[in-house]
Amino acid sequence: MAASLSLPTRQWFPRWHAINTIRGRSSTSIAYGLGIYITLAVALAAASVVLHNTVRYVERNAVLSTRQPLFLPIAFMVALVSLYLGMSAALSVARERDRGTLQVLLFGPVDETAFLLGNFFAQLQVYLGVVVVAVVWVNLVTWLLHLAFSVPVLLLLLSSIITIGAVIAFGLLVAVWGGRTRAALVYFILIALLFIALQLGQEVVNGIAASPNLTENDPIFLIRNVLGYVNLVTQWVSPYAQSSRTMDDLLNQNVSSYFFHLAVTFLQGMVFLTASILILKRKGPRG
Amino acid sequence: MASEPVIKTEGLTKVFGRYTAVDHVNLELQRGEIYGFLGPNGAGKTTTLMMILGSLAPTSGSIRIFGQDLADDPFAIKRRIGVVIEAQSYYDEMTAWEYLMFFARLYRAENAEKRARELLERVSLWQWRDVVIGGYSTGMQRKLAIVRALLHSPDLLLLDEPVASLDPYGIRQVRELLMEEHAAGRTILISSHILSEVERTTDRVGIIVRGKLLFEDTMDHLRRRVTGQRRIQIELVEPANGLATELRVLPFVSNVEASGQQLMIMTHDDRDYRTDVARAIAGQGGIVQQMRNIEPTLEEAFITITEAEAQSWAGAAHGG
DSSP states (O other): OOGGGGHHHHHHHHHHHHHHHHHHHHHHHHHHHHHHHHHHHHHHHHHHHHHHHHHHHHHHOOOOOOSSTTTTHHHHHHHHHHHHHHHHHHHHHHHHHHHHHOOOOOSSSHHHHHHHHHHHHHHHHHHHHHHHHHHHHHHHHHHHHHHOHHHHHHHHHHHHHHHHHHHHHHHHHHHHHHHHHHHHHHHHHHHHHHHHHHHHHHHHHHHHHHHHTTTTHHHHHHHHHHHHHHHHHHHOOOOHHHHHHHHHHHTTTTTTHHHHHHHHHHHHHHHHHHHHHHHHHOTEEEE | OOOOOOOEEEEEEEETEEEEEEEEEEEOOOOOOEEEOOOTSSSSSHHHHHHHHTTSOSSSEEETTTOOGGGHHHHHHHHTTTOOOOOOOOOSBBHHHHHHHHHHHHHHHTHHOOOOOHHHHHHHOOGGTTTTGGGSSEEEEEEEEHHHHHHHSSSEEEEESSTTOOOOHHHHHHHHHHHHHHHTTTTEEOOOSHHHHHHHHHHHEEEEEEEEEEEEEEEHHHHHHHHHHHHHEEEESSSSTTTHHHHSSTEEEEEEEEEETTTHHHHHOSSHHHHHHHHHHTTTHHHHHHHEEEOOOHHHHHHHHHHHHHHHHHHHHHHH
């Protein structure tokens, strides 16, 4: 009976209805746009090129450079799609606030939590569709190239859902914090690219530093150390850093570490979402 | 027992820094009435509405809607309210039909498609339902906002400038719609600068100036309060030579203005003196061709009240 329910419990039923309605509208809006299809096509093309290069390297040098040739292409695809969906989340929230439709929504049976969660689930729902396409692509290339479709590949794809969730939540945070649409977009792209650059940068520098021809005093070691310290800090706020560690855990079959990093990514997403809701409540629908 | 007011604010105050936008406003809307909320620009109307809707937190005071605090059950309370704000915003990329169905789902409106069709037909937008809102004129968008506000058959309608940017035909359509909603027992608060429209539709008015609710009563009391007397306009068959002087001495007459065959007689406010005036004129040999009571318009009342407040404010400021 509704009367016997506590206030927070009683509010979750209508709030869930609002979340679901906003999710439906936003996901339809994304599905009717061209952006996600172009991004997915570019991501799959890029992943195919990376995979092609890896396979050719193995063929030419007869050296097994990686145990999981599909990991890097998938990571590439996830990074590209996450950038798009995070940007799309930031844009949709910032635009609603800019044009005043958020205020109209909040006059009705919608609160800040329902609005942001509705947008969050809309982007995540679109990513679930991307995962389905990615599974088809993985099946196709493993069949064409005689590669194995391993459980770690499937786990990588599934764990990417949590990574993408954290990136979307980060996009929402930037939108409510960043003010106008253009500012939110610029902030999101800059911060996300910085996270990715730090991640890739360290891996590239680590690779160079591993060269036997370098002396102890080579500046590359200093750069490696600086990047290492920076990454030590950003790993707690960057979903990409956690995603990279999750991938390493799958490669090394380190189950406990895999779940730990997955939990950290999930926590990041929760913190971003909670912060977004609190900031939106504080700043109001007009920012 | 009298029913609970639909809206009741007590000591509602909003302060922005050193500026008091709303100052201890006590507002009360009874079930089924149309209330005109008036005030010059920047008087605090929109701020009051925003606080009622929970969009702005009051600095002090309380608001009860349907006898409850909005925070008690915000989703249930807001589902019973239909809102049109002055600076209305739309999803330009949606068609009117998509827009209405989205809000119908949000408000869990019953028979939404049937209701939407009826309302769209009433405001001549049915044939435009599949056109994106971005292609609508400002007037069409305003009508769509009104349809959206009425779609879920709310118990309370809060309308900020509902007929702004509408042509006379559109104003009439909206007025008729609102009168039907009123007849169906809905409570309506209209905030508007189009005073002729407010005068036609509202039962009671509240006038807010510089954040203070200066007046809240029925239209009839508002007129009486402003003039403190009744005005009778008379047209005589022949010019009123000396008649004005004779009429001025009558005990219930406070003033007489004569112009050709026209007489304007100001009487006391306690009752209708038309019969007495007619007798007095006949007694002086005059023949009345036409006689009617002249009510002060809402515009006159509004200007009188707001100007008096402005003068007292200026006086206080000048006096230090």
